[in-house]
Amino acid sequence: MSNREIAAYFKTLADLLEIKGDNPFRIRAYRNAARTIETSGYDFVHLVQEGEDLSKLPDIGERIAQKITEIVTTGKLGKLEKLKKEFPPGILDLLRIEGIGPKRARILYEALGIGSLEDLKKAAEAGKIRELPGFSEKLEAKILKGVSLYKKEGIRFLYADAEPRARDLEAYLRRCDAIDRITIAGSFRRRKETVGDLDILITSDDPLGAMDHFTAYPVIKEIVSKGPTRSTVILENNLQVDLRRVDNRSYGAALHYFTGSKAHNIAIRKMAQERGWKVNEYGVYDGKMLPIAGEDEAGIYRLFGMEYIEPELREDRGELEAAREGRLPTLVDPEEIRGDLHCYSDFGLGRDSCEALVKKALDLGYAYLAITDRLDHLTCAHGRKCAPLEEYLETLDTLQKRYSDLTILKGAEVPIDEEGRLLDGGAELERFDLVIASADESLGLDREEQTRRHLAALAHPAVKILAHPSGRIISRRNAFDMDLRRIIEAAVEHRVLLEIDARPERLDLNDAHILQAHKLGARFALGSVAAGADEMERIHYGLYQARRGWLQSEDLANTWKIEHLLN
Ligand code: DGT
Numbered sequence: 431m432s433n434r435e436i437a438a439y440f441k442t443l444a445d446l447l448e449i450k451g452d453n454p455f456r457i458r459a460y461r462n463a464a465r466t467i468e469t470s471g472y473d474f475v476h477l478v479q480e481g482e483d484l485s486k487l488p489d490i491g492e493r494i495a496q497k498i499t500e501i502v503t504t505g506k507l508g509k510l511e512k513l514k515k516e517f518p519p520g521i522l523d524l525l526r527i528e529g530i531g532p533k534r535a536r537i538l539y540e541a542l543g544i545g546s547l548e549d550l551k552k553a554a555e556a557g558k559i560r561e562l563p564g565f566s567e568k569l570e571a572k573i574l575k576g577v578s579l580y581k582k583e584g585i586r587f588l589y590a591d592a593e594p595r596a597r598d599l600e601a602y603l604r605r606c607d608a609i610d611r612i613t614i615a616g617s618f619r620r621r622k623e624t625v626g627d628l629d630i631l632i633t634s635d636d637p638l639g640a641m642d643h644f645t646a647y648p649v650i651k652e653i654v655s656k657g658p659t660r661s662t663v664i665l666e667n668n669l670q671v672d673l674r675r676v677d678n679r680s681y682g683a684a685l686h687y688f689t690g691s692k693a694h695n696i697a698i699r700k701m702a703q704e705r706g707w708k709v710n711e712y713g714v715y716d717g718k719m720l721p722i723a724g725e726d727e728a729g730i731y732r733l734f735g736m737e738y739i740e741p742e743l744r745e746d747r748g749e750l751e752a753a754r755e756g757r758l759p760t761l762v763d764p765e766e767i768r769g770d771l772h773c774y775s776d777f778g779l780g781r782d783s784c785e786a787l788v789k790k791a792l793d794l795g796y797a798y799l800a801i802t803d804r805l806d807h808l809t810c811a812h813g814r815k816c817a818p819l820e821e822y823l824e825t826l827d828t829l830q831k832r833y834s835d836l837t838i839l840k841g842a843e844v845p846i847d848e849e850g851r852l853l854d855g856g857a858e859l860e861r862f863d864l865v866i867a868s869a870d871e872s873l874g875l876d877r878e879e880q881t882r883r884h885l886a887a888l889a890h891p892a893v894k895i896l897a898h899p900s901g902r903i904i905s906r907r908n909a910f911d912m913d914l915r916r917i918i919e920a921a922v923e924h925r926v927l928l929e930i931d932a933r934p935e936r937l938d939l940n941d942a943h944i945l946q947a948h949k950l951g952a953r954f955a956l957g958s959v960a961a962g963a964d965e966m967e968r969i970h971y972g973l974y975q976a977r978r979g980w981l982q983s984e985d986l987a988n989t990w991k992i993e994h995l996l997n
């Protein structure tokens with residue numbers, strides 16, 4: 431169990447208590463504990479197993495320590511189970527909708543008895559929500575949009591939420607003597623931003639032993655089916671896992687088939703038919719049904735006279751033609767990343783000092799790091815201790831002197847107002863090495879206004895990167911209504927890099943937009959958008975998205991030398 435998963439229990443507990451109207455101090459204590467656990471460098475499962483005294487850690491008291499132990503050892507939290515029973519089962523789904531937090535969920539539940547997305551949709555359609563305290567007609571419309579978006583995309587897991595669980599399960603399966611080879615296939619192998627379920631392939635000479643081991647995995651909620659060639663289970667976090675046992679001589683064909691995507695498979699099958707062959711999950715067969723490939727995956731592509739196609743590209747978006755013609759991209763590799771171009775320190779939204787970020791960048795082997803606090807947090811705009819801007823710039827200069835192995839870029843994220851002006855708060859933007867323009871959602875703007883606002887900002891000479899360009903949040907918020915093509919063209923013209931925001935719920939631009947923008951000549955920049963040193967590690971989620979968008983190192987600024995980047 432990962433720290434993130436353990437923290438999720440406390441977040442859910444806090445959410446439900448808040449909907450219930452419980453003591454705010456207790457709620458805050460659980461939220462703080464969740465944050466400590468999630469951002470801790472320690473592995474909590476390990477701490478529990480070693481019998482460490484957890485209550486020595488910040489924000490972890492005696493009782494929270496007990497709860498962590500309960501979660502780690504049983505996979506459950508009794509208090510949470512009990513609390514869940516006090517509400518309709520769909521109540522937590524409300525929180526997945528953009529614009530609804532626990533406070534508003536409480537109002538919806540108390541005033542109108544809304545306990546599911548179905549209830550929410552009905553009430554919004556009937557115009558009942560706008561009247562509630564703290565709501566409005568606009569918010570009601572946004573909620574309605576949010577519900578339909580959520581329903582359309584279904585209940586999928588963010589890749590980043592599935593990944594720790596998948597890796598743990600994989601490691602668990604590897605410990606079994608009855609299991610030989612293991613691969614997690616499906617959308618997970620293609621590193622899609624969300625996954626519906628996990629598809630695992632194994633080989634085994636002892637199928638019953640292998641399946642017994644699988645179904646004994648500690649955090650299973652339900653065994654849906656169990657058999658010698660296939661078993662399906664549902665984990666405590668509702669993630670479904672299909673495990674299939676295949677023969678060694680079919681392993682490559684099965685891997686290919688179950689990696690997908692379905693569209694890619696169908697395109698391959700068509701190519702086979704044109705040659706009078708047949709492809710399925712057992713192998714490739716000639717006209718006389720004799721096997722001609724199947725043991726290894728690369729062999730299947732070779733058989734068709736193609737280069738090996740990386741799983742990230744298998745979406746039937748032209749990869750088969752490219753592979754046939756030998757012009758597949760050399761996808762950008764994690765080792766090529768030289769730096770992070772978007773993160774926050776405790777001068778702004780971040781939790782950690784600039785120095786902590788610098789140290790982390792060195793740990794990650796980076797050559798450079800841009801610290802990019804929001805300019806409105808650095809100038810007087812937020813009623814904070816007035817204008818830490820000078821101190822920010824000085825701090826970064828001082829750190830640069832102390833840490834000569836890393837180039838520290840003095841960055842700023844600058845909000846774009848509704849007209850497309852950069853909110854510079856009176857600061858001179860030339861004082862920064864790197865300016866990131868960032869548009870928040872502006873509900874009032876129509877398509878043309880939203881587009882123009884972006885075009886105006888892109889024309890500003892100081893702007894180097896456009897943050898999270900589409901504005902979407904996975905399963906929560908659609909992309910801004912604007913002409914993205916024109917915005918991409920303007921970015922190309924003004925040599926502004928388009929960001930790939932690596933936050934797991936953002937991953938913005940997405941793969942399809944990256945492909946489109948790349949064809950139009952755009953270049954890209956990855957940012958972890960970390961609010962703490964530990965979050966800088968999540969840059970790889972953005973890298974996966976870049977790979978799904980066919981990017982090579984020359985397309986991605988983070989792989990460039992600093993001189994090239996700055997000019
Ligand atoms: P997911 O789970 O919704 O995130 O997406 P996938 O791609 O993992 O899809 P899933 O789990 O339904 O099936 C795994 C793979 O099996 C899929 O990527 C391709 C293959 N597959 C499933 N159904 C079909 C089908 O009807 N035809 C073909 N050719 N392949 C299929």
Ligand code: CA
Nearest residue numbers: 616617627628
């Ligand atoms: Ca799947």
Ligand code: CA
Nearest residue numbers: 627628629672
């Ligand atoms: Ca599946």
